[in-house]
Amino acid sequence: MLRHDLYLAWRYLSFHKTRTTILIACLSLMGTLPLGLHSLLDAGERQMTARAEATPLLVGAKGSSVDLTLTALYFGEAASPAITMAEADRVGASGWADPLPIYSRFRVKGQPLVGVRLDYFDYRKLAPKHGELPALLGDCVLGHDAAENLGLKPGDTLPTTPENLFDLAGVYPLKLHVTGVLAQSHTPDDQAVFVDLQTGWVIEGLGHGHTEQKPAARPQALPFGMAESTLQADARLVTYTEITPENIDSFHFHGDPAGYPISAVIALPHDRRAATLLKGRYLADDLKTQIVEPPKVTRSLLHNIFRIGALFDGVFALVGAVNLLALGLVFSLSLRLRRRELETIYLLGCSRATVFKLVLAELVLLGLAAAILCRLLLLAVDHYGETWIRQFLLS
Amino acid sequence: MIHIERLQFRYPGASFALDIPEFHVATGERLAIVGPSGAGKTTLLKIIAGILPVREGRVTVDGDALDPLNDAARRNFRITRIGFVFQELELLDYLDVLDNILHTYRINPVLRLDRGVRERAAALAEEVGLGGKLDRSPKELSQGERQRVAVCRALLPEPALILADEATGNLDPANKVRILDLLFRAVERRSTSLVAVTHDHELLPRFDRVVDFLQFHR
Numbered sequence: 001m002l003r004h005d006l007y008l009a010w011r012y013l014s015f016h017k018t019r020t021t022i023l024i025a026c027l028s029l030m031g032t033l034p035l036g037l038h039s040l041l042d043a044g045e046r047q048m049t050a051r052a053e054a055t056p057l058l059v060g061a062k063g064s065s066v067d068l069t070l071t072a073l074y075f076g077e078a079a080s081p082a083i084t085m086a087e088a089d090r091v092g093a094s095g096w097a098d099p100l101p102i103y104s105r106f107r108v109k110g111q112p113l114v115g116v117r118l119d120y121f122d123y124r125k126l127a128p129k130h131g132e133l134p135a136l137l138g139d140c141v142l143g144h145d146a147a148e149n150l151g152l153k154p155g156d157t158l159p160t161t162p163e164n165l166f167d168l169a170g171v172y173p174l175k176l177h178v179t180g181v182l183a184q185s186h187t188p189d190d191q192a193v194f195v196d197l198q199t200g201w202v203i204e205g206l207g208h209g210h211t212e213q214k215p216a217a218r219p220q221a222l223p224f225g226m227a228e229s230t231l232q233a234d235a236r237l238v239t240y241t242e243i244t245p246e247n248i249d250s251f252h253f254h255g256d257p258a259g260y261p262i263s264a265v266i267a268l269p270h271d272r273r274a275a276t277l278l279k280g281r282y283l284a285d286d287l288k289t290q291i292v293e294p295p296k297v298t299r300s301l302l303h304n305i306f307r308i309g310a311l312f313d314g315v316f317a318l319v320g321a322v323n324l325l326a327l328g329l330v331f332s333l334s335l336r337l338r339r340r341e342l343e344t345i346y347l348l349g350c351s352r353a354t355v356f357k358l359v360l361a362e363l364v365l366l367g368l369a370a371a372i373l374c375r376l377l378l379l380a381v382d383h384y385g386e387t388w389i390r391q392f393l394l395s
Numbered sequence: 396m397i398h399i400e401r402l403q404f405r406y407p408g409a410s411f412a413l414d415i416p417e418f419h420v421a422t423g424e425r426l427a428i429v430g431p432s433g434a435g436k437t438t439l440l441k442i443i444a445g446i447l448p449v450r451e452g453r454v455t456v457d458g459d460a461l462d463p464l465n466d467a468a469r470r471n472f473r474i475t476r477i478g479f480v481f482q483e484l485e486l487l488d489y490l491d492v493l494d495n496i497l498h499t500y501r502i503n504p505v506l507r508l509d510r511g512v513r514e515r516a517a518a519l520a521e522e523v524g525l526g527g528k529l530d531r532s533p534k535e536l537s538q539g540e541r542q543r544v545a546v547c548r549a550l551l552p553e554p555a556l557i558l559a560d561e562a563t564g565n566l567d568p569a570n571k572v573r574i575l576d577l578l579f580r581a582v583e584r585r586s587t588s589l590v591a592v593t594h595d596h597e598l599l600p601r602f603d604r605v606v607d608f609l610q611f612h613r
Contacts, residue, residue: 004500004501004502004508007501008490008501008502011489011490011494012487012489014489015488015489016489340485341485341487343485344481344485345498345502347446347479347481348474348479348498348499348502348503348548349470349471349473349474349499349502349503350502350503351466351467351470354502354503354504358502
């Protein structure tokens with residue numbers, strides 16, 4: 001008999017497709033929204049905590065410790081103010097910690113462009129899945145997701161572009177050579193395009209390669225001041241936009257490298273005492289830099305996020321209750337509309353209990369379909385949650 | 396087939412009362428009941444079908460006394476012995492023609508829906524000219540076709556007694572005749588009886604007997 005109840009319920013629900021779809025969507029969203037939010041928060045917590053726990057100390061510009069942490073660890077778009085390379089030297093010279101300078105001011109086609117030294121890859125346990133790590137000026141290695149998003153592989157090139165039309169002195173257009181693609185790490189490193197720090201400074205405009213050109217020869221050799229791989233910088237100079245074996249020797253930097261910008265320095269203290277001593281160095285108020293403990297910053301950030309999450313729980317509970325009441329109203333109104341039909345079923349010999357069972361079977365099917373949809377949506381959240389967190393929350 | 400003695404019925408709180416001292420229908424008889432609206436014709440059919448309880452008097456249908464039966468027993472009696480074509484037929488739009496004919500079997504645990512029943516339902520539909528429309532929704536049918544589906548639904552359990560409440564009420568003359576032919580054919584083939592409430596006086600000569608219900612209204 002249950003088979004017939006379910007069959008009749010199925011026929012009724014499939015006949016009223018629009019109504020059924022709306023009911024299922026409402027019911028499933030009532031479950032998906034709070035559970036999905038918690039799943040996302042858990043994924044965010046896992047990801048942020050793991051990354052932060054692996055980064056004991058971080059030195060950066062004074063100001064928001066959250067911005068500094070998001071910039072240096074998660075390569076967020078809201079970059080914190082730059083510090084100079086001297087700060088990395090200072091950490092190294094202290095003898096208490098090994099410095100890992102990071103420069104993550106730029107983005108290339110939406111992906112963060114991160115300048116690091118080779119020891120960063122050892123520290124984060126990042127190894128190339130295809131190709132190799134950048135060895136020369138102008139080389140880059142792509143994180144797993146960045147390679148997918150950009151559709152690039154080793155041997156391809158990736159041009160950087162000025163950040164905007166008015167940033168004339170800003171980003172130097174440089175054609176990067178992709179030397180490798182990193183294995184997936186399920187961390188923000190997957191999103192990044194890594195270059196050597198010096199390449200980062202070339203893009204910043206602090207280093208360049210050029211050859212002198214005789215003014216008289218220019219109009220014939222370079223009509224409109226342009227050539228395929230070169231850009232006319234001024235009346236006398238042709239500045240290279242691609243670093244090749246032929247022109248790499250012409251690349252040079254002006255000024256003191258200690259004054260070059262970086263975003264932050266990851267400090268890897270040798271022991272707990274060294275960490276304490278290093279932290280003590282940054283206690284003075286007049287310093288332009290600060291040292292932060294990413295695990296503490298992250299815990300504080302997560303605490304706030306979970307408070308907001310709890311607020312959302314309350315909102316979802318309220319919306320869910322209202323939704324449930326509305327669904328109850330819709331269902332009771334539909335029963336009223338079906339009064340004649342249900343009366344006929346009764347007249348045909350069906351007991352009131354069986355009529356109730358028929359209605360119950362519809363509710364069971366609706367609930368089942370909503371639960372399946374909810375489960376599928378939650379699976380999607382579980383599967384893509386960490387990526388969404390990286391792309392939307394931490395960027 | 397039907398024996399009624401001293402039947403009295405009154406809806407709670409209503410001034411209307413049904414009072415039938417004696418009423419009989421023979422097996423195989425085709426009886427028409429006429430009378431003004433509100434005279435109690437439908438009420439009598441519902442009592443004979445076991446939908447309404449017998450509170451006073453004695454009602455026997457096909458040898459079974461209805462007055463001592465409780466709700467569940469009357470329901471079982473209705474399912475297995477009565478084919479009821481309702482005044483306001485209610486076909487379900489979300490079921491196709493075949494499922495509407497089989498509907499009684501799907502909602503009653505005492506009836507078993509098997510291959511034989513399905514074949515019988517299809518044959519019935521074929522007989523009334525709906526063989527090619529088994530998978531149609533009732534919404535796609537004409538009023539006459541819908542009424543034929545309702546008749547098939549009533550006849551499928553092979554009832555001992557067919558009750559028809561204004562079964563031809565909303566039909567054109569051709570369809571009225573067609574439905575009546577269908578019911579009469581079922582009576583002849585299955586040795587059942589037919590009690591039909593009707594306002595169609597042109598159809599009355601075709602019945603074996605006509606009872607004016609005004610005599611039972613008090």
